[in-house]
Amino acid sequence: xxxxxxxxxxxxxxxxxxxxxxxxxxxxxxxxxxxxxxxxxxxxxxxxxxxxxxxxxxxxxxxxxxxxxxxxxxxxxxxxxxxxxxxxxxxxxxxxxxxxxxxxxxxxxxxxxxxxxxxxxxxxxxxxxxxxxxxxxxxxxxxxxxxxxxxxxxxxxxxxxxxxxxxxxxxxxxxxxxxxxxxxxxxxxxxxxxxxxxxxxxxxxxxxxxxxxxxxxxxxxxxxxxxxxxxxxxxxxxxxxxxxxxxxxxxxxxxxxxxxxxxxxxxxxxxxxxxxxxxxxxxxxxxxxxxxxxxxxxxxxxxxxxxxxxx
Amino acid sequence: xxxxxxxxxxxxxxxxxxxxxxxxxxxxxxxxxxxxxxxxxxxxxxxxxxxxxxxxxxxxxxxxxxxxxxxxxxxxxxxxxxxxxxxxxxxxxxxxxxxxxxxxxxxxxxxxxxxxxxxxxxxxxxxxxxxxxxxxxxxxxxxxxxxxxxxxxxxxxxxxxxxxxxxxxxxxxxxxxxxxxxxxxxxxxxxxxxxxxxxxxxxxxxxxxxxxxxxxxxxxxxxxxxxxxxxxxxxxxxxxxxxxxxxxxxxxxxxxxxxxxxxxxxxxxx
Numbered sequence: 333x334x335x336x337x338x339x340x341x342x343x344x345x346x347x348x349x350x351x352x353x354x355x356x357x358x359x360x361x362x363x364x365x366x367x368x369x370x371x372x373x374x375x376x377x378x379x380x381x382x383x384x385x386x387x388x389x390x391x392x393x394x395x396x397x398x399x400x401x402x403x404x405x406x407x408x409x410x411x412x413x414x415x416x417x418x419x420x421x422x423x424x425x426x427x428x429x430x431x432x433x434x435x436x437x438x439x440x441x442x443x444x445x446x447x448x449x450x451x452x453x454x455x456x457x458x459x460x461x462x463x464x465x466x467x468x469x470x471x472x473x474x475x476x477x478x479x480x481x482x483x484x485x486x487x488x489x490x491x492x493x494x495x496x497x498x499x500x501x502x503x504x505x506x507x508x509x510x511x512x513x514x515x516x517x518x519x520x521x522x523x524x525x526x527x528x529x530x531x532x533x534x535x536x537x538x539x540x541x542x543x544x545x546x547x548x549x550x551x552x553x554x555x556x557x558x559x560x561x562x563x564x565x566x567x568x569x570x571x572x573x574x575x576x577x578x579x580x581x582x583x584x585x586x587x588x589x590x591x592x593x594x595x596x597x598x599x600x601x602x603x604x605x606x607x608x609x610x611x612x613x614x615x616x617x618x619x620x621x622x623x624x625x626x627x628x629x630x631x632x633x634x635x636x637x638x639x640x641x642x643x
Numbered sequence: 644x645x646x647x648x649x650x651x652x653x654x655x656x657x658x659x660x661x662x663x664x665x666x667x668x669x670x671x672x673x674x675x676x677x678x679x680x681x682x683x684x685x686x687x688x689x690x691x692x693x694x695x696x697x698x699x700x701x702x703x704x705x706x707x708x709x710x711x712x713x714x715x716x717x718x719x720x721x722x723x724x725x726x727x728x729x730x731x732x733x734x735x736x737x738x739x740x741x742x743x744x745x746x747x748x749x750x751x752x753x754x755x756x757x758x759x760x761x762x763x764x765x766x767x768x769x770x771x772x773x774x775x776x777x778x779x780x781x782x783x784x785x786x787x788x789x790x791x792x793x794x795x796x797x798x799x800x801x802x803x804x805x806x807x808x809x810x811x812x813x814x815x816x817x818x819x820x821x822x823x824x825x826x827x828x829x830x831x832x833x834x835x836x837x838x839x840x841x842x843x844x845x846x847x848x849x850x851x852x853x854x855x856x857x858x859x860x861x862x863x864x865x866x867x868x869x870x871x872x873x874x875x876x877x878x879x880x881x882x883x884x885x886x887x888x889x890x891x892x893x894x895x896x897x898x899x900x901x902x903x904x905x906x907x908x909x910x911x912x913x
Contacts, residue, residue, distance in 0.1 A: 542728040549697045549723035549802075550746040560742075564733040641733040641776040 339386045344403030348379045351410050360420040363427035364611060367434035371413065374437055378402055409433055431611040440615040446600070447619055454596040455623070457513075457588060458581050461520025465577060469525050470570060473532025474558050477566070483533060490533075494526030499587050512592025519588035524577030531573025535566030568642060571635050578631060582624045597623065644711060645672035646800065646836045647696065652705035654691045665691040666702070667861035673853075675799070676834035678826065680847035680854045682898065688862025689840040693804045696838060697723050709800065719747045722793035726805040729789035730777045737764060737773035740792045747796035763791040767821065783814040787821070794825060801826075801837045807846065816878065819849055827875055844894045848887065849878055856897055865897055 352375060355368045385398035415421040416432040440447070476483040498519050505515040539562060547561045563570075589598030601616035654666040665688035673679050683689045694700030695707050698717040707714040709721070722743070723729070730739045740760035744751060751759075764773050767787040777785050786806055793801055806822075807815045826835060841847050847854050851870050858865040868890060872881045881887050 540728055542725060543731065545694075545697075545699050546723070546725060546729050546731070548699045548717050549721070550743055550796075551717045551719055552746060561731065564731070567733075641778065643778045 336387075342386070342399060342403075344382055344399050344406060345379075347403055347406035347410065348375060348382070351375050351406050351413070354410060354413055354418065357418050359417050361424070362417050362420065362432065363424070364431045364435050366417045366432040367438045369434070370437035370441065371409065371432075371434045374433075375406070375409065378405060428608070429610050431614060435611050436614045436618065439612050440618065443612065443615065446595075447597075447616075450595055450597045450600050450616075451619070451623055453593075454585055454589070454598060455627075457516055457593075457596060458520055458585060461517045461588075462524050462577065462581050464517070465521045465523075465525040466528055466574065468521075469528035469573075470532050470563075473529045473570075474536055474562055474566070476529075477533040477536025478558060478562060480537075483537070487530075487533060490526060490529055494530065498522035498584055502587070502591060506591060515591045516588040516593060519584055519591070520581050523580040523584045527576035527580065528570070528573040531576070532566060532570050535569030535573075536562055538569065539565040568639055571639065575628075575631070575635075578627070579624075582620065582627075585620070646675040646677070646710065647673040647838065648708040648711075649692075649695075650705055650708070652692070652695065652707065653703045654688065654695065654700065655703045664861035666695075667863045669705075669857075669862065669864055671855055671864060671867070673836055673838060675836055676831065678837045678839065678850060678852045680839045680841055680851040681857060682842060682844065682847050682854060682894065683840075683857035683862060684842055684859060684898070688860075689857055690804055691862070692857075693723075693802050693838065693840050696800075696802050697721060719796070720798050721800040721802055722747075722796045722798040724786070724789045724793050724801070724803045724806045726808045729792070729806075730785060732777050735774050735776055736769060736780070736788045737761065739777070739788060740764065740795050743792040743796045747798065759795055760791075763795040764788070766794070766825065767791040781814075783810050783818060786810060786818060790822065790825070799836060801835045803837065803839045805840055805842070807843075808841070815843075815846070819846060820878075823850060823874075823876065842898075844891060844898060848872075848890060848894070849876060849881070854894065856894065866893075868894070 352372060355372060359366065379402075382399060382402045385395055385402075389395040389398060412433045416427075416430050417434075420427065422430045476486045501522055502515065502519060505518045506512070509515045509518060543561065543565055544557075547557060552561055585596070586598035586602055589596040590602055593599040597616055597620050601613050601620070604610070604612035604616065649672065650670050652666050652669040654664070656663045656665060669688075669692065681689045681692060691700055695702050696709075696714065698714050698721075709718070730736070731742070734742060737757065737760045740763060741753075741756045744756045744759055748756075761770070761773065764770055767790055769784060769787055769791065772780060772784065772788075777788070780788065789806070793803075807818050810818060826837065829835065839847075839850060848870055854868045854870060856865045856867070857863065870890070871886070872884075
């Protein structure tokens with residue numbers, strides 16, 4: 333009994349109740365109509381997850397991740413509701429740019445089928461570019477890192493090139509590449525290539541010399557050395573670059589989908605922002621955030637699996 | 644003909660203070676099936692000496708010969724065990740050994756490699772741990788696996804660079820017994836030639852047929868001692884003998900004399 337109460341009387345639960353109660357405050361005259369039902373429905377859905385996690389997850393560490401993250405989402409929603417529809421902090425002239433959460437959630441629900449198509453198309457674009465970049469950057473990085481003299485020179489050149497935003501290349505990509513789609517993929521390739529290349533090169537340079545010596549005494553050379561010894565030894569560091577490349581790819585998704593795309597999350601956000609529909613644009617931004625979180629989580633699982641030999 | 648022959652070996656490194664002479668005019672030979680230890684304090688060139696034999700370090704001058712042919716690089720007639728990182732951390736223990744076998748005998752099919760790996764794992768007392776990664780094993784178990792890999796490669800020569808240097812005293816003694824029993828287990832005609840670097844005098848006496856002592860910078864041969872105790876050896880028995888104490892004292896005196904050089908060593912040389 334005492335344990336149940338202890339799991340119930342936690343700050344996130346109090347925040348959930350606060351979020352519901354503030355809906356009862358009187359609304360200001362606001363340019364975008366709020367839909368408090370949607371906010372409440374989301375709050376209840378989150379609360380159910382919170383309760384399930386509080387009582388079903390045995391491990392303290394993982395349960396705390398659930399309660400803390402959900403608590404922070406409640407704080408964010410409370411602040412959002414209060415700042416927009418309840419107290420009108422932006423001021424009436426700027427209201428059109430700051431929709432309340434209920435309105436965004438309503439758009440999110442109405443556009444859900446379109447959003448699923450957008451997610452599919454954007455992921456296809458990102459993985460197309462990202463996998464091309466990784467397939468080129470990892471072998472090249474292994475080669476450059478292993479051949480130290482040419483690698484040192486290449487290091488400076490890649491520092492220079494990686495500092496240029498891929499957005500700069502867009503006009504050239506459109507002129508030089510056959511399709512708009514190819515130009516979009518190119519933006520993602522250009523974004524993720526450099527961090528993966530840099531981390532692969534430094535990963536190779538930092539491989540424990542004793543491991544290489546051990547491999548040499550086994551008469552390992554050539555391709556076996558590069559792909560069976562150097563690649564796995566450098567993999568922990570390569571993953572750092574792969575993580576960065578993935579983040580940058582998502583950041584540049586909006587730019588990549590500016591080029592002739594007719595669907596996709598970046599296109600969706602861009603399109604509605606251009607027409608001043610910030611409620612829909614914001615729904616798109618939140619969708620991108622959710623997709624990035626899920627992909628990052630899956631990527632971390634892959635990383636944990638491939639690096640399971642690390643302490 | 645001797646199995647290993649080292650002739651007038653010099654090795655120099657450039658470090659931040661200029662040149663560092665790791666080896667100076669080192670010459671000795673090792674008979675087939677002989678167990679030779681090289682003793683010296685850390686940084687006096689014994690690892691360099693082993694690196695030359697492994698073919699991963701080029702000497703400044705002089706050369707090493709194996710079966711009369713000069714060493715120009717690593718070869719599958721030699722297997723190595725280091726103090727750390729002999730095993731590849733991303734391969735399971737069995738995979739590590741199978742990989743070693745593959746490098747030594749390219750033609751052996753995959754199944755045969757894994758079966759052989761299992762045999763050697765059992766021999767070093769690691770059956771049950773074949774699917775573990777090196778980080779999941781204690782230092783002693785890691786070295787057992789490294790020895791299993793070296794033996795599984797079925798080479799004539801075993802080059803060991805302080806293999807038990809990071810293992811606690813009790814396990815160390817067990818590892819020494821294990822190594823000797825595995826080495827003595829091969830019949831006289833198949834016995835491996837071992838060069839074993841250590842800075843533990845008792846370890847060297849217990850294991851070796853012959854001990855070569857290197858002096859400090861530059862690394863030169865200070866003295867050579869034959870160790871006559873019959874095999875199989877039992878540590879507790881030989882430890883009490885007069886010869887053991889006598890030999891140990893001579894080695895200790897040389898080892899702890901900071902100015903150890905060829906001149907000082909001459910009076911001890913048997």
